[in-house]
Amino acid sequence: MLKTLVTLVTGGASGLGRGTVNRFAKKGGQVIICDLPTSKGEEVTKEIGENVQFIPADVTSEKDIQNLVDEITKKYGKLNLVVNCAGIYKTNILYNSSSARTTPLNDFKDVLMTNVVGTFNVIRLTAGLLSKNEPDGDGLRGVIVNTSGMNAFKGTLGQTTNSAACGAIHSMTKPLASDLGGEGIRVVTIAPSFIKTPMNEHFSEALQHTICSDSISAPNRFGDADEFAHLVQTIVSNPYINGTTVELSAGLQVYL
Ligand SMILES: NC(=O)c1ccc[n+]([C@@H]2O[C@H](COP(=O)([O-])OP(=O)(O)OC[C@H]3O[C@@H](n4cnc5c(N)ncnc54)[C@H](O)[C@@H]3O)[C@@H](O)[C@H]2O)c1
Numbered sequence: 001m002l003k004t005l006v007t008l009v010t011g012g013a014s015g016l017g018r019g020t021v022n023r024f025a026k027k028g029g030q031v032i033i034c035d036l037p038t039s040k041g042e043e044v045t046k047e048i049g050e051n052v053q054f055i056p057a058d059v060t061s062e063k064d065i066q067n068l069v070d071e072i073t074k075k076y077g078k079l080n081l082v083v084n085c086a087g088i089y090k091t092n093i094l095y096n097s098s099s100a101r102t103t104p105l106n107d108f109k110d111v112l113m114t115n116v117v118g119t120f121n122v123i124r125l126t127a128g129l130l131s132k133n134e135p136d137g138d139g140l141r142g143v144i145v146n147t148s149g150m151n152a153f154k155g156t157l158g159q160t161t162n163s164a165a166c167g168a169i170h171s172m173t174k175p176l177a178s179d180l181g182g183e184g185i186r187v188v189t190i191a192p193s194f195i196k197t198p199m200n201e202h203f204s205e206a207l208q209h210t211i212c213s214d215s216i217s218a219p220n221r222f223g224d225a226d227e228f229a230h231l232v233q234t235i236v237s238n239p240y241i242n243g244t245t246v247e248l249s250a251g252l253q254v255y256l
Pocket residue numbers: 010011012013014015016017034035036039040057058059060085086087088089114115118147148149150191192193194195196197198199200
């Protein structure tokens with residue numbers, strides 16, 4: 001079944017998105033990477049294989065995403081799966097009295113703009129193409145998978161911005177699934193804890209181990225991007241998963 005899929009992965013040039021591109025391309029489907037022109041999109045495309053195409057686009061731009069949808073329509077005639085992984089991450093303690101420094105407003109705006117507005121923009125502009133697919137026996141035509149994070153449910157130092165973005169993406173899941181259910185489109189969100197990607201490069205092996213030990217996660221390690229991709233595959237394969245956020249956290253309880 002995966003062989004026949006046309007999949008769009010935003011943020012597909014790195015991290016969680018790249019892991020997803022890799023897994024779905026190896027299963028034989030056609031994968032389109034949407035990422036910034038400055039990203040490693042070309043490099044990743046060459047490395048992974050013929051059934052991967054890079055279309056440079058900014059998820060926050062109406063024009064870029066409409067052009068991308070037009071290109072997919074022209075070249076492949078359909079789209080089955082959209083995986084939203086494009087995002088940025090910023091940590092800031094809201095106020096520090098010793099330096100009298102408050103957090104920059106633009107950091108908050110940038111993260112909300114890329115992660116939340118970008119995800120919403122991609123969903124609203126791809127839903128029409130997904131809805132044109134022939135329905136399967138259950139009346140289903142397509143799947144949208146979003147990326148939130150455990151910050152949606154846990155609150156800790158310096159994470160207000162990321163929690164706001166993760167929380168918004170989590171909260172959009174049920175109403176989006178309601179809006180698109182009539183079109184036969186499922187909407188599911190994944191909330192990872194710590195997955196080894198360039199975003200988490202600053203954590204040394206020792207610190208990763210301490211975080212996982214302190215929070216009693218099992219397995220006692222950060223996740224791998226292919227474990228994220230594996231969950232995307234499970235969501236795609238199981239038609240009864242819809243309108244929910246699935247934690248991908250190895251049971252991690254405490255958050256730094
Ligand atoms: N890695 C984790 O442990 C983890 C955990 C929870 C949530 N998340 C969230 O998942 C998302 C992806 O994380 P990652 O670890 O894969 O990060 P990453 O930095 O490895 O990859 C993000 C990709 O998104 C792309 N991107 C950024 N802005 C874009 C835009 N405007 N348009 C198109 N592409 C854009 C980047 O170029 C990059 O290729 C982020 O929002 C992150 O906060 C990650």
